[in-house]
Amino acid sequence: MRKWFKDGDPWIWTTAGAVALSLVMVYAVVWLTAAKGLVHWWPKPVAEVMFTQPDGSQTRLIGEVREKEEVSLIRLRESGYNIDSTDKFTYRYLIKQGNRDITGTDFKWYPAPMLGEFTYPKDLISVERREWGNFYGHLKVVKEAGVVVADGPAAWAELKKRLERSNDLFSQAVRIEKVDIGRLNYQLEKLRLKERKLELRGTLTEADKTRFEAEREVLNGKFGALQEKLDQLRQDIERDSFVAVTMDGQEVEIPFAKVADALMPNDMNIFQKIGYYIHKFIEFIVDDPREANTEGGIFPAIFGTVMMVLMMSVMVTPLGIIAAVYMREYAKQGPLIRVIRISVNNLAGVPSIVYGVFGLGFFVYFLGGNIDQLFFPESHPAPVFGSPGILWASLTLALLTLPVVIVATEEGLTRVPRSIREGSLALGATKAETLWRTVLPIASPAMMTGLILAVARAAGEVAPLMLVGVVKLAPSLPLDGNFPFLHLERKFMHLGFHIYDVGFQSPNVEAARPLVYATALLLVIIIVVLNLFAIRLRNRLRERMRGLEGV
């Protein structure tokens, strides 16, 4: 035993344990996000159970069982459940009972000893509403303009049919609201700014005024027509409704206008469930968020992230490569360039929030403020570039990821063997030609690696973005059909910030949690894939260089 200790064997195993623990942590994080994120779209069964109130009376609960955990009786006592038991611990269930408009809270913990047996009646419906969260209950009748058109078992089929119609109308209305009216508003605003600009210059003539007035008249006319159409649509949607019984026996009438989706989860077979899963997943990717971001999709966040990362790449790639080429190939290799190299390396370690502060102060307030004064005096006092936006966000992140690209490119350049450069120069090529035709192409995978790492870092970075342009809900995308199409000054949504905001700032964290896990999963996948790709690329490059060295 003593000898075994002296050998150092236990210490070796301890170091091995450190590695093992780190690995467990990494995979636990990935697994946890995946496990919690992937179930988000799966239709959950709706349970019915009898609950004994602390005063002894019985009530019926209907809802999805979300979690089960062991809990100390002390805590239950603190929340008002006095359970007579010699045990110190018992279980409790988190039940999503929906119907927030009726019960006030849609998530509630119930101690297991006070619950009866869970049953799963087939006819329970789970309704996804556009406001107030989900509804659970037993369907009674479907009505058209207040008149019952179907009841009993036939009601469900009728509901499905009418739901399709109302959803179709709803999407038409949304289209008019967002696209058509949005465009009109944009044009009206442009017109106002044009007029104000002339006014500021002092060249606004009466003729101009009447012309502007006429244009405005036309736009307002169109606006009225659209508004009318919209009102008509809204009225059409309002036609149908259905009545359902909630868990406490109350009958509730829900208009179809408020319903996004309805299903009978207990009556679905596995294929229907898979179909529903795929449908919901697609919805998640392509839909706009609803209900303060806690429901619906995350399309604007995905779009914003991609857009910002693209813009950042366009800025960071040439700058990073030029700086690296200069430092490695043109600058005199002396103490000064060494200092610069170390500094650039170290910038990668500077906290990202510092870049955010710099971006806000320098880009937004200083540069943006001056741009506004020079080029957009007509918008005053509303800032154009003088407030956070996607341009400043991508510029800030470009600065943040610059060291990554520089370091990777430099590494690539260093690894190009001397023999290749000398061969090129010996054949009479100039230095520029050698670089352009030989060295840079060989080093290009390294640059690619740098860029991918930069993209991965930018996609996951949140702290600086909070300061320079990300918002929880952007009214319009930075890219749309209105001239000049790309709106650099607009604020945008971002996956990482979405996670922070919905998970921590939303009023109903419990309801938002599955969505946050799903969003996190998406982000993790994007970043892991990008990184694995970069790692592979780098390894292949190293192999190739090793091969070249022998030449």
Add this chain to the structure above:
Amino acid sequence: MEKIEENIIKVGGYTGRRMAKDKLFKHVMTFGGLSVIIAISLIFFYLASVVVPIFLPASMDRLENLPAIGTLQDRTVHLTTEEQAEIGVRFTAQGKAYFFNLGDGKARGEAGVTLPEGVTITTFAAGDPSQRKVAYGLSDGRMLVVEQAFKVTFEVDPEDHAKDIRTIAPSLDYPLGGEPLVVDPEGRALKQLSIQHQGDEATAVALTDDGRLVLAAFSSRENMITGEVTTEASHQVLEPVEGEVSQLILEVKQRDLYVIHGGRLVSHYDVMDKSAPSLKQTVALVPENERVTAATILSGGFSLIIGSSKGELTQWFQVRDDDNNNQLTRIRDFKPMQGAVTAIAPEHFRKGFLVGDDKGNLGLYYATSRKLVLTRDTGDQPVRAVGLSPRANAVLVEAADGGIQTARVENDYPEISFHSLWQKVWYESYQEPEYNWQSSAATSDFEPKFSVAPLTFGTLKAAFYAMLVAVPLAVLGAIFAAYFMSPKMRGVVKPSIEIMEALPTVILGFLAGLWLAPFVDNNLAGTLVAIFLLPFSFVITAYLWHLLPKNITDRVPAGWEAAMLIPVIIVVIWLSIQIGHPIEAVFFGGDMPHWVSNELGWTYEQRNSLVVGVAMGFAVIPTIFSIAEDAVFSVPKHLTTGSLALGATPWQTLFNVVLLTASPGIFSAIMVGMGRAVGETMIVLMATGNTAVMDLSIFTGFRTLSANIGVEMPEAAVGTTHYRLLFFSALVLFAFTFAVNTVAELIRDRLRRKYSTL
């Protein structure tokens, strides 16, 4: 060579063009590269340029003498200006108000109060400066409340359409009507007066010439239908004080009254209930041989500033003691003036004040930061009256010889001093001096609390707990990975660690805050047991493995120990969680967090340092791991083989040869990790409660510099002290991480060179 190229370019032709292109390429690259480098270094200089102003001393222009304004015989009782500090006002004892340009002293009009027949002015009182109201006490026991009104009109500039021309027209208003209000129902002349008028409520306190202290409260109501204003008045006589009353100070919310009397005493009356005012306490303000020569109340109505005949300046406010009684307490002393204090004027919205003494000196102070902002000599005549503009950007002084002097002041950041940033500060209405960061100002009487000490402490605490988790795991892991691990396993471990590094911190923070924190909260004992058991489980596994027959152990090649430990870890953690609840049931009364807060009396928060330590440790591990692994791995092979050849075991070789050589590299790895932990934002933002408390407990949260920036930066108004302080935090983070990384880099550089010579 250069010469030849030049010539080729000049000759032109194909080769010439190529040469020119080469040259152009070089210039473009040089220019571009240098620009990028300069742009990067701009970060530091820009941050510094924003921060520097708060540390620059305040400045004041030269005092300019204004031409005589009004008659000199008529004593000045009050000096102030309007909002823009364009027009000054001088109220005189005879009821005149003279308006003048602050720039050149040109008269802008004058106004006098209209008095009833046969009545004279006997005293004057200025209300809270932010309310712009003053009152004249009359010989018949009444008073007249006057308001300075400045009507501002804008006109479009005919030369530049984008600009407006501003004109300010000064005048006097009578907010409570032109008819004097009765203060003393007995109609005796008022000798001293103090008033406040805010909204519908007005309160006046006066000393009558027969020595009574009378309190009069007025509340006006507007009839909704007729628009007629009716004023109700109530009168009370206050408990008398001993000695001669020298000053009455009523605070702006009309709840407390301070009477300075007997030369050195102050009596505090509670006048919140206007029908039952009561004397609360009497306190000596200065020692026996001194007298109070001037006193004022700071904006917000909490703090008294007392000036003495020896030039001493002290701040007093009520502090709630353990028995819940308010005690007027001496809070802090300021640097004394040279002569006896003759006049004090408070700033309108901040906690600053301007002091004049009888040797002609002027001092501008700031209460919270205990700072003498600047001093100025106005001549050798005693200062008779001082005044400040609403934005505290101009001062007005009147010396005994009658001339008014004025100067512009640049004093934007008086809140900042070493004391206010780093030491305990006794803030208004606090029980004791505290470290406190509270920047949001809801009202103008709010005293911003800019102590960066708790934030710095929080940052270091976060880094400490993160390092506690990360250093052992990362360094030990790196040793194993670099020295013992089989190459095949390295192929799995290294990318995993890179993924670990790449995982966005927002995800770590989210999991820590929404999954780990509740989990730990519910399984506290289990978590602690797991942390305790894990290291032992490694050793025990090693021993069991050692006991296994050789033919089994030989089947597994060396270097796969880590893989074998993975299931062990999972089992140990699972077991610990399983026994956690029974342990809590037996030893901790069924609920450990409950026990911690009730039995130990420690504060317990769900989002605590333990959670942050684990989450941030996770984020820091890969940084330390990669650098340390590199350092251990690049130890020249002949050193280790030599050692092994001499009969040392692998562990002895590692411990005595490898680690010794690689230790600077490992140290630099830890430094870089530290830099990362200090600046991490999202994890702390999401996994702690972000309260700026200062304790080392593992069960409480904290607020770090970086999280503070993340939370407050978007709301900070550009150019304010708050904004610049946030920049200061950013600069500190920048400088700290940059310095740490540079040192680490230099260490590694030296190490690399050492390796190459070995």
